[in-house]
Amino acid sequence: MSGSDTWRIRLAEKRDVGELVDIEAAQFPEPWTKSMLLDEITNLESRRYTVAQEAGVVVGFLGLMFVLKDELHINTIATRAGYEGRGVATALLDEAWAEVSARGVARATLEVAVSNTRALELYYRYGFAPVGVRKNYYEKTREDALILWADVAPRSSNGRSDSPPVGPAERSTDVP
Ligand SMILES: CC(C)(COP(=O)(O)OP(=O)(O)OC[C@H]1O[C@@H](n2cnc3c(N)ncnc32)[C@H](O)[C@@H]1OP(=O)(O)O)[C@@H](O)C(=O)NCCC(=O)NCCS
Numbered sequence: 429m430s431g432s433d434t435w436r437i438r439l440a441e442k443r444d445v446g447e448l449v450d451i452e453a454a455q456f457p458e459p460w461t462k463s464m465l466l467d468e469i470t471n472l473e474s475r476r477y478t479v480a481q482e483a484g485v486v487v488g489f490l491g492l493m494f495v496l497k498d499e500l501h502i503n504t505i506a507t508r509a510g511y512e513g514r515g516v517a518t519a520l521l522d523e524a525w526a527e528v529s530a531r532g533v534a535r536a537t538l539e540v541a542v543s544n545t546r547a548l549e550l551y552y553r554y555g556f557a558p559v560g561v562r563k564n565y566y567e568k569t570r571e572d573a574l575i576l577w578a579d580v581a582p583r584s585s586n587g588r589s590d591s592p593p594v595g596p597a598e599r600s601t602d603v604p
Contacts, residue, residue: 435487435516437523440469440477447486447508448479454509458568468503475503478523480516488516490524495537500528500580502538505547517550525554526582536580539565539573554578 440448445465452459460468468491469477480488488507492500507516528536539562540547556576565573 435480435482435519437478437480437519440479440489440491442466442469444479444486444489445469448489451486451489451506451508455506458566460504476524476528478520480507480520482511487511488520490517490520492524492528494533498532498534500533500536502536505550512546518553521550521554522583525580529580529582533580535577537575537577539575541566541569541571542574543571548574551576551578554583555581 445462448465448469449459449462452465468475474494476492476494478490479486486508488505488511490505491503493503494500505517505520536556538551538556540551542561556578558574559577560575562573562575564570
């Protein structure tokens with residue numbers, strides 16, 4: 429898929445929900461329903477959902493939940509099947525980290541299936557580290573989840589200089 433990676437990142441809107449449902453269905457064993465996703469997207473009090481859009485197609489999304497003034501939970505992140513490995517998730521996280529650290533968020537947490545090595549590799553690049561396990565966290569698979577925590581800092585200033593570049597210059601970030 430390389431060579432056409434020209435996406436922009438923007439806040440998710442109600443009209444995106446159909447595409448988010450499609451991405452969820454393809455990427456998660458226990459996908460969220462349309463109404464769950466709509467509740468998340470429209471909860472502007474405590475959530476921040478962004479999408480990466482390329483040529484009119486939503487190719488990935490990220491959902492954050494603000495827990496305390498300086499703390500957030502990553503509720504979900506997924507890249508559209510067939511668009512993985514091009515830096516979509518990295519771009520979504522980079523944009524989010526820059527935004528939330530400017531707002532004073534200092535720490536982030538999430539749960540991830542112990543077998544989800546692709547997601548773990550991504551999270552480790554952002555300084556996430558395991559602090560515990562939730563046994564049988566996932567209803568369908570009964571798989572355990574790792575609980576990860578990280579200090580939040582914009583990508584350029586948190587020592588992750590060995591990370592791959594975000595992508596070509598034509599990628600743009602367009603979030604109010
Ligand atoms: C985990 C997930 C979100 C990662 O998304 P992604 O868009 O493929 O992630 P990225 O492309 O940003 O980074 C992944 C890889 O691409 C590489 N990459 C980054 N930028 C790149 C670019 N411009 N071109 C090519 N590869 C790139 C990264 O180095 C990374 O390599 P790795 O294999 O060593 O980890 C995706 O696999 C997914 O949707 N999984 C299913 C849902 C899921 O499990 N979500 C997490 C729940 S906790």
